[in-house]
Amino acid sequence: MGAIDVIVALLLISTIIVGAFAVAGPKVIIVGAGMSGISAAKTLSDAGMKDILILEATDRIGGRMRKASFTGLNVEVGANWVQGVNGLEMNPIWEMASKLHLRKFISDFCNISSNTYKENGGLYPRSKVDKVIEEADKVKSFGEKLSKSLPPGGHEDISILVSQRLKNHVPSTALEMVVDYLNCDYEFAEPPRVTSLQNTIPLPTFANFGKEAYFVADQGGFESLVYDLAGQFLRTTKNNSIIDPRLLLGKVVRDIRHSTSGVTVTTEDGSFYNADYVIVSVSIGVLQSKLIKFKPDLPQWKNLAICQFGMSVYTKIFLKFPRKFWPDGEGTEHFLYASERRGYYPVWQHFEKQYPGANVLLVTVTDEESRRIEQQPDSQTKAEAMEVLRNMFGKHIPEATDILVPRWWSDRFFKGSFSNWPLGVNQYEYDQIRAPIGRVYFTGEHTSQLYNGYVHGAYLAGIDCANMMIKCVKYKTCEYKFKPKDSLQQNIFLYVLLTCMSLLFITAVTYSPKVKNLGNK
Numbered sequence: 466m467g468a469i470d471v472i473v474a475l476l477l478i479s480t481i482i483v484g485a486f487a488v489a490g491p492k493v494i495i496v497g498a499g500m501s502g503i504s505a506a507k508t509l510s511d512a513g514m515k516d517i518l519i520l521e522a523t524d525r526i527g528g529r530m531r532k533a534s535f536t537g538l539n540v541e542v543g544a545n546w547v548q549g550v551n552g553l554e555m556n557p558i559w560e561m562a563s564k565l566h567l568r569k570f571i572s573d574f575c576n577i578s579s580n581t582y583k584e585n586g587g588l589y590p591r592s593k594v595d596k597v598i599e600e601a602d603k604v605k606s607f608g609e610k611l612s613k614s615l616p617p618g619g620h621e622d623i624s625i626l627v628s629q630r631l632k633n634h635v636p637s638t639a640l641e642m643v644v645d646y647l648n649c650d651y652e653f654a655e656p657p658r659v660t661s662l663q664n665t666i667p668l669p670t671f672a673n674f675g676k677e678a679y680f681v682a683d684q685g686g687f688e689s690l691v692y693d694l695a696g697q698f699l700r701t702t703k704n705n706s707i708i709d710p711r712l713l714l715g716k717v718v719r720d721i722r723h724s725t726s727g728v729t730v731t732t733e734d735g736s737f738y739n740a741d742y743v744i745v746s747v748s749i750g751v752l753q754s755k756l757i758k759f760k761p762d763l764p765q766w767k768n769l770a771i772c773q774f775g776m777s778v779y780t781k782i783f784l785k786f787p788r789k790f791w792p793d794g795e796g797t798e799h800f801l802y803a804s805e806r807r808g809y810y811p812v813w814q815h816f817e818k819q820y821p822g823a824n825v826l827l828v829t830v831t832d833e834e835s836r837r838i839e840q841q842p843d844s845q846t847k848a849e850a851m852e853v854l855r856n857m858f859g860k861h862i863p864e865a866t867d868i869l870v871p872r873w874w875s876d877r878f879f880k881g882s883f884s885n886w887p888l889g890v891n892q893y894e895y896d897q898i899r900a901p902i903g904r905v906y907f908t909g910e911h912t913s914q915l916y917n918g919y920v921h922g923a924y925l926a927g928i929d930c931a932n933m934m935i936k937c938v939k940y941k942t943c944e945y946k947f948k949p950k951d952s953l954q955q956n957i958f959l960y961v962l963l964t965c966m967s968l969l970f971i972t973a974v975t976y977s978p979k980v981k982n983l984g985n986k
């Protein structure tokens with residue numbers, strides 16, 4: 466063996482050793498490849514924890530960021546807006562969308578009072594709608610002040626509806642209801658009677674990132690953000706297909722066995738995968754549905770916290786027409802239909818700016834209307850939407866030639882659209898949702914400390930969850946600091962006890978010398 470052979474052999478050995486160390490470290494399985502799962506996986510990878518395996522139930526990544534082809538156009542059936550832009554802090558999703566040069570359009574509802582239709586035809590006078598909006602704004606400001614005055618922790622929280630009652634303004638006319646719908650349901654996908662006041666008004670998304678919202682209308686799809694993020698740590702081809710063996714699609718996780726020594730994840734096709742840790746990023750709707758069984762089961766307090774939180778349903782229905790019959794031009798993009806039946810095909814949008822000449826309308830429904838519509842044939846939904854449009858624009862308008870009705874609620878991999886903070890869940894119970902259980906970690910938009918329900922919430926929660934795991938693995942700091950309800954109650958008890966004892970002590974100290982002095986006199 467010559468000197469060169471020795472050098473080559475040494476190089477080879479050192480490469481093997483370095484390679485072995487590169488993949489050394491714990492193996493982590495990530496369940497779900499939506500924004501949160503991918504963001505968690507990337508954070509682990511960036512920290513050197515590259516031995517990861519992502520198991521995704523569907524045949525794609527992106528989860529609730531999903532484009533669909535509709536009459537030759539790619540439309541967003543899931544997330545559409547970058548919410549919270551131009552504020553004090555930079556929304557990370559805005560930064561990513563700007564970096565990728567996604568086409569996006571500011572959403573402006575300033576002119577909505579000129580575009581509000583009566584149930585039986587014709588527009589409301591602008592001044593009348595303005596008055597209702599003004600009144601609703603006053604009630605909202607009242608709610609905001611009230612919300613800030615409530616004690617932290619959430620044990621005295623009230624619903625948005627209760628704050629309206631306190632201000633003696635519960636929307637009751639068709640016009641008041643549609644304005645209320647736009648303010649509340651259109652954002653949270655659930656009515657004011659359900660939604661927590663303290664945790665939604667003011668909303669951290671708008672308070673921190675800014676009041677503006679931008680509508681993404683890019684043929685590559687909003688989901689391209691997730692693909693871009695994934696491409697930063699998973700092997701991809703030149704045309705951006707992911708070919709990394711660490712991502713497995715079509716793997717429906719059904720069973721997670723966990724113990725102090727590791728986890729075993731079993732998928733519907735009978736495969737099983739061993740690892741040191743698992744991160745579960747499925748929606749809270751999926752967690753509530755028990756599609757995934759934990760063995761042993763999650764503790765009672767954890768299951769309770771998961772089941773108490775809200776998974777709302779928000780449905781974007783797209784309709785295609787042979788020609789345009791709605792007004793277009795500046796200030797006409799959004800229009801309202803004020804029905805006596807609250808939430809009946811209420812918020813409409815045309816795409817003259819985004820997709821000129823496409824002749825597509827979008828109508829949004831939520832909650833019970835969404836569930837009802839998901840269960841009926843699309844032809845029935847088209848007939849109902851056409852009747853509403855004819856009420857607004859007259860009998861002469863053409864019939865829609867196509868309709869697209871996404872079904873997020875019926876889909877077992879989502880069970881709804883996004884989480885909404887309901888009345889009755891305090892901060893401590895919310896913290897319990899994201900608390901790890903041994904080697905099982907949880908992420909997803911519903912675990913975001915400030916931004917549940919949003920894409921940026923999903924992204925930031927993924928980072929937080931991965932960092933929690935990194936701290937545990939690398940620095941052996943595995944404690945998750947949260948206060949379960951019991952400990953809160955114990956703290957209150959202790960606080961009262963200590964206060965009483967202190968008062969007794971102060972009284973004793975204050976009065977005993979005086980008694981002595983008196984005696985001396």
Ligand SMILES: Cc1cc2nc3c(=O)[nH]c(=O)nc-3n(C[C@H](O)[C@H](O)[C@H](O)COP(=O)(O)OP(=O)(O)OC[C@H]3O[C@@H](n4cnc5c(N)ncnc54)[C@H](O)[C@@H]3O)c2cc1C
Nearest residue numbers: 497499500501522528529544545546718882909910920923
């Ligand atoms: C109609 C709609 C409109 C929205 N509008 C907006 C908006 O305008 N702006 C905004 O910021 N946000 C919006 N959102 C919310 C936003 O899309 C979500 O908050 C975010 O995408 C959630 O990401 P995630 O990773 O937490 O969850 P998901 O995207 O749900 O990812 C979880 C992944 O887990 C997979 N999975 C589920 N079960 C299993 C299983 N058993 N085994 C393996 N994999 C499984 C799913 O297929 C999915 O890919 C909207 C959502 C919807 C549905």
